[in-house]
Amino acid sequence: MNISVIIPCFNAADTIAIQLEALANQQWSQPWEVIISDNGSTDNSISIAQEYKTRIPNLRIIDSSDRQGAGHARNVAAKVANGDALLFIDADDEVAPGWLAAMGEALAKYDLVAGYDDYKKLNDPWIVKCYQYENGTGVIENTYYLPFAGSGNLGIKRLLHDAIGGFDETLYQSEDVDYCWRAQYTGAKLQYVPEAIAHIRLRDTLTSVYHRSWAVGKGGVLVYKKHRPLGMPQLVTWKTFIKTAMILTFQVLRLQIRDKESLGRWLMSFAWRAGQLWGCIKYGYLPV
Known part of the structure; x- marks a missing residue:
């Protein structure tokens, strides 16, 4: 099983x-490569990456700056990849020892796999609690629709990636959710590989938490x-917005926002629902 590790x-x-x-x-044990897909960096990311060419077998750096977006960067890399399987990770995370072997062995048996995401190593405790990620994540099962996993620790057979047309570059958020769902429409099952651990870095300021939650809420309407x-199933109704507004107001009146963690949680809930509402307006979805 030849593997291409792709990093936007x-x-x-x-x-x-x-x-x-x-x-x-x-x-x-088999051939593998790393492809860094540069999506228009203006810092010294690429010069840093160049330094690892002597340490990582078949490290390549390609240009994907013609269109902004991680989905586009991944698709451009996938088109030139030599592997029978593709592994997607991110440039701000850290895979744990044994990650590659665990994902490679899983992809020898399955078409679509996801590893275990740990959040404790690269993040302050308050932000991990804010996201409620103390126990980490893997394949997200308890959703209102099909399972999915994040693109920071995701693997797929090359043939399946090509069959579904890669990542949808028109989506600016949750393109990995859409990707997993479309792969499952073909009959593939998303397999969980807990031995494949990736340490994931979260947004670590209240401002960035707010903006990310807003974008996820808004982008989710497009998905x-x-x-x-x-x-x-139906994403949200007007009753949901009213209920959320009442809960958030109650939390303020009862002085339940007492520290950075509780403020972060409140901002996440507010921004997510506000983003959804704005997405409904912008994209013409009537939540009834």
């Missing part, structure tokens, strides 16, 4: 060396509009 990169100078150092210590005709 945009201004990751502060973190990419950590990920590449982790990859330099990985082992796999819903795409998958609703294919069987996805």
Whole structure:
């Protein structure tokens, strides 16, 4: 099983060396390569990556700056990849020892796999609690629709990636959710590989938490509009917005926002629902 590890990169100078150092210590019994897909970096991310060419077998750096977006960067890399299987990770994370072998062995048996995401190593405790990720994540099962996993620790057979047309580059958020769902429409099952551990870096300021939650809420409406005709249940109703507004107001009045963690949680809930509401307006979805 030849493997291509794909890393979309945009201004990751502060973190990419950590990920590449982790990859330099990985082992796999068959040929493998690392492709860094530069999505228009203006810092010294690429010069840092160049330094690892002597330590990582078949490290390549390609240009994907013609269109912004991680989905586009991944698709461009996939088109030139030599592997029978593709592994997607991010430039600001860190794969754990044994990650490559665990994912490679899983892809020898399955078409679509996801590893275990740990959040404790690269993040302050308050932000981990804010996201409620103390126990980590893997394949997200308890959703209102099909399982999915994040693109920071995801593997797929090359033939399946090509069959579904890669990542949808029109989606600016949750393109990995859409990707997993479309792969499952073909009959593939998303297999969980707990031995394949990746340490994931979260947004670590209240401002960035707010903006990310807003974008996820807003972008989720686009994903819903795409998958609703294919069987996805209703995303949200006007009653949901009213209920959320009442809960958030109650939390403020009862003085339940007492520290940075509780404020972060409150901002996440507010921004997510506000983003959804704005997405409904912008994309013409009537939540009834």
